[in-house]
Amino acid sequence: MDVWRSIILKNLNLFAEGLWVTTQICVIAFCVACALGLGACLVRLYVRPLRLPATIYIEFCRNTPIYVQLLWVNYVWPDLFGWPQSFFAAGWMALALQSSGYLAETFRAGIEGVDRGHLQAAHSLGMSPFLTFRSIILPQALLNMAPSIMNQFLVLVKSSTLVSVIAVPDLMYQAMRLTAIWFQPIEILSFTAFLYILIVFCLSHAFKLYADRLRGRYGLAMA
Amino acid sequence: METLAAGTARRDASPVPSDKGLAKAAEDAVVLRVSDVHKAFGDLKVLNGISFDLRRGDVMSVIGASGSGKSTLLRCINQLDPPTAGEIYLNGVPFGFRVDASGKRTPDSLSNINRLRQDVGMVFQQFNLWPHMSVLRNITEAPVRVRKMAKAEARELAEQLLAKVNLLDKRDEYPARLSGGQQQRVAIARALAMNPKVMMFDEATSSLDPELTGEVLDVMRGLGEEGMTMLVVTHEMGFAREASNRVMFIHEGRVEEDGPPEQVFDNPKSERCRAFLSKSYR
Ligand SMILES: Nc1ncnc2c1ncn2[C@@H]1O[C@H](COP(=O)(O)OP(=O)(O)O)[C@@H](O)[C@H]1O
Ligand SMILES: [Mg+2]
Numbered sequence: 001m002d003v004w005r006s007i008i009l010k011n012l013n014l015f016a017e018g019l020w021v022t023t024q025i026c027v028i029a030f031c032v033a034c035a036l037g038l039g040a041c042l043v044r045l046y047v048r049p050l051r052l053p054a055t056i057y058i059e060f061c062r063n064t065p066i067y068v069q070l071l072w073v074n075y076v077w078p079d080l081f082g083w084p085q086s087f088f089a090a091g092w093m094a095l096a097l098q099s100s101g102y103l104a105e106t107f108r109a110g111i112e113g114v115d116r117g118h119l120q121a122a123h124s125l126g127m128s129p130f131l132t133f134r135s136i137i138l139p140q141a142l143l144n145m146a147p148s149i150m151n152q153f154l155v156l157v158k159s160s161t162l163v164s165v166i167a168v169p170d171l172m173y174q175a176m177r178l179t180a181i182w183f184q185p186i187e188i189l190s191f192t193a194f195l196y197i198l199i200v201f202c203l204s205h206a207f208k209l210y211a212d213r214l215r216g217r218y219g220l221a222m223a
Numbered sequence: 224m225e226t227l228a229a230g231t232a233r234r235d236a237s238p239v240p241s242d243k244g245l246a247k248a249a250e251d252a253v254v255l256r257v258s259d260v261h262k263a264f265g266d267l268k269v270l271n272g273i274s275f276d277l278r279r280g281d282v283m284s285v286i287g288a289s290g291s292g293k294s295t296l297l298r299c300i301n302q303l304d305p306p307t308a309g310e311i312y313l314n315g316v317p318f319g320f321r322v323d324a325s326g327k328r329t330p331d332s333l334s335n336i337n338r339l340r341q342d343v344g345m346v347f348q349q350f351n352l353w354p355h356m357s358v359l360r361n362i363t364e365a366p367v368r369v370r371k372m373a374k375a376e377a378r379e380l381a382e383q384l385l386a387k388v389n390l391l392d393k394r395d396e397y398p399a400r401l402s403g404g405q406q407q408r409v410a411i412a413r414a415l416a417m418n419p420k421v422m423m424f425d426e427a428t429s430s431l432d433p434e435l436t437g438e439v440l441d442v443m444r445g446l447g448e449e450g451m452t453m454l455v456v457t458h459e460m461g462f463a464r465e466a467s468n469r470v471m472f473i474h475e476g477r478v479e480e481d482g483p484p485e486q487v488f489d490n491p492k493s494e495r496c497r498a499f500l501s502k503s504y505r
Contacts, residue, residue, distance in 0.1 A: 121351035121410075124301055125365035125417055126341035128334070135364060139355045218354055219399035 003187040011178055015195065018174035025088065025170060026160050029095035030153050036096060037103030045108060054104075061101025066159050070094040074166045091163035091170075099156050106148045110141030146214065150207035154200050161196070171195060252278040253315070254452045255300070255343075255421050260309035262292070262299050262476075269295045270306070271476040277421065277454060282447040284463035284484075285456045287473035288499060293456040296473070297423045300454075301343045302336050313339050314420060341369060344414030344422040348429050350406040352398035352413070358385070359394040362413045370417065377416070384412035388442050404435030408442055415446075422446065424455045440466075460503055464488055472496045 008015075044054040061069075074090035077083060084090045114137050122132040142149070164173035175192035179185045215221070255277040262270035269292045277283060285293050298304040300311055302319040311318040318339050321331045352361050362381035366372040372380070385391045388408035398406055407427055414422060424443065428436040440459060444466045447453055457463055463470050463484060470487040472480035472495075479493040480486075491497050 115351070117347055117349050117351040118353055120303055121345070121347065121353070121413075122365075123303060123337075124340060124343070124345035125414070126337040126339075126369045127365060128337060131368055135368065136353055140353075143355055218397045220354060 003182075003184050007178065007182050007184055008187060008191050011174075014174045014178065015171065015191075018169060018171035019195070021088075021168065022157070022160055022170040022172075025092045025095065025163060025168065026153070026157050029092040029099065029160070030156055032092065032096035033099035033103055033152075033156070034149075036100035038107055040100060041104040041107040041111070044104070045111060058101045058104045061097050061099075062105070063101075064098075066094065066098050066162055067165075069097050070162055070166060073097065087163075087166045087168045090166060091160075091168040095156055095160055095163070098159065099152055102152055102155075103149065106145050106152065107141060109148075110145035111137055113144055114140045143214065143218070143220075146211045147208070150204075150211065153207075154204055157200055157203070158196070254279050254281075254313070255454070256310075256312040256315075257296075257300065258310045258312070260296070260299055260306045260311065262295055262304065263307050269476050270299065272309070273473070273476070273478055274309075275471065275478065275481060277452055279452055280450045281469060282451075282453045282455065282467040283469040283471055284467040285454065285471045285473060286458070286460070286463055286499070286503075291473045292476040293473055294425050295476075297345065297425050297454065297456060300423065301340050301345060305330065313342060337369075341365075341417050342420040344417060344419035346407070346410050346414055346422070346424045346427045348426040350398075350403070350410045350430075352406055352410055354398050357395050357397055358390070358401070358409050361398065361409060362416045365413070366416050380416055381412070384415050385409075387415075387445075388412050389438075402435060403431045404438045407431065407439045411439075411442055411446075421452045421454060424453065424457070426456055426458065428457070428459060458503070460488070460500075472499065474499075 040054050040058050043050050044058065047054070064072075070091070073084065073094040074087065077090070077093075078085065084093055118136055118140070119132060122136045127135070160170060161172040163170055164176060167173065171192065175188055179188045182188065253276045257276075258274050260270055260273045261268070273292075273296060275283070285296070287293050295304060299306045300318070302311075305319055310320065316339065317331070319331055319336055320328050321335075322328050352358075353364070356364065359378065359381050362384060363372075363374070363377035366377040366380065367374055382391060382394065385394055388411060390405055390408055390412070393401060393405060393409075398409065401409065411422075411427075427443065428439050431439065436459070440462050443453070443455065443462070447466050453467075455462070455467065465484075467484060469482065470480070470484045471478055472487060472491070472493065474493075474495050480491055480496045487496065488500065491500065
């Protein structure tokens with residue numbers, strides 16, 4: 001209890017700061033991952049000549065460990081591309097890279113899963129391929145894949161703890177720092193674990209509720 | 224050589240093969256011409272030279288055994304599956320191909336095909352309503368985005384059509400909450416919203432429970448009575464006999480019978496048609 005009062009409560013501001021960095025990095029990484037993933041998936045599906053490069057990109061992202069990607073983006077990219085110049089940017093970029101590979105496959109499954117009859121109905125009304133994609137395919141793909149997409153966000157939250165190794169001051173980083181200062185790993189790390197559990201648990205239930213309500217609104221079976 | 228339907232908008236003045244001796248007036252009334260259409264999937268020959276003219280106001284029922292190529296024919300007509308050979312004309316305009324100055328035939332551009340598709344409504348066995356859009360939005364989507372109709376105008380049109388198919392109270396509902404018969408009536412309204420010149424139905428009632436087929440057949444019958452030109456693939460022999468003025472029997476991708484219902488049903492020339500009908504009227 002002493003530890004609780006003297007370390008955890010006294011340093012709640014540090015935990016909060018870490019949490020805020022974690023939130024930022026996850027949200028940025030996820031948005032970038034969605035854009036990259038959708039792009040890669042569209043290229044793979046619809047741009048014949050670039051199918052191979054897109055496939056290689058997707059497989060690369062999915063099949064390299066996040067730790068390797070993190071170090072690679074952080075130490076190699078600045079020399080190769082002159083970017084990123086901050087640990088923070090390297091952190092979200094590496095996370096986005098990995099997630100984009102998984103999201104690309106999720107989007108693909110969603111797009112390929114759209115009933116062909118729905119597309120024929122669109123074509124028979126004179127809709128162009130682009131309009132069909134925008135109005136019919138993409139909304140349905142997102143709706144059907146919502147649980148997987150949200151799950152990918154939770155995976156990303158958990159992976160984000162790794163950015164602490166390149167000195168991004170996220171929640172995990174703050175916890176490690178406090179541990180190094182106070183030598184009370186049991187309390188500090190347990191509290192940190194508790195925070196992550198709380199976040200992931202709440203988000204996953206909120207997402208599930210949202211996905212079900214969405215499907216319920218359209219009168220569709222629950223995913 | 225003579226040109227087809229000179230009164231309608233032709234995009235090119237290339238010669239068009241047509242039956243000789245047909246009166247000009249009759250030619251004018253030909254809404255859909257299917258001329259020697261063949262379709263093969265690899266080695267599988269599904270359509271083997273189908274020809275017919277559909278005149279304004281014709282309601283033609285297409286009957287035939289499962290696998291005889293009826294769906295493929297409809298899909299060839301609106302180029303969902305382009306024919307391997309033969310021609311389709313919509314109001315005299317080549318549908319899916321272009322003839323250049325030297326007489327060479329090439330596939331038409333997708334945007335031209337899409338322009339013509341707007342004039343051919345299609346109703347599917349599986350309804351194919353878009354599940355993420357309300358009933359109203361299912362109907363207004365194409366008029367607004369393809370025909371560039373104002374949203375308010377499209378909405379009004381959709382409500383008129385929904386009233387016509389008796390579903391005005393369902394306008395804000397989503398398709399998954401409708402019965403099959405209701406979904407199919409929405410699908411008919413969706414096709415009608417583009418103000419098509421021809422309506423094609425591919426076994427529109429085949430996936431419905433028997434007690435729901437009536438409401439859909441009634442809508443179709445009503446359309447025919449209003450003078451809509453229709454091509455109706457169906458297993459409903461009652462509809463074919465009473466609501467259509469022509470019946471075509473297809474066997475293995477060929478037209479075996481084409482005539483008024485009385486002739487095809489009561490006095491078929493083809494032995495196969497007779498056998499098919501005796502099986503259909505058990
Ligand atoms: N896309 C396709 N690829 C290969 N074969 C097809 C395709 N579409 C239809 N077929 C074949 O064409 C034949 C006729 O099919 P269809 O036109 O659906 O018949 P019907 O509607 O009269 O029952 C069937 O043998 C079917 O397997
Ligand atoms: Mg069929």
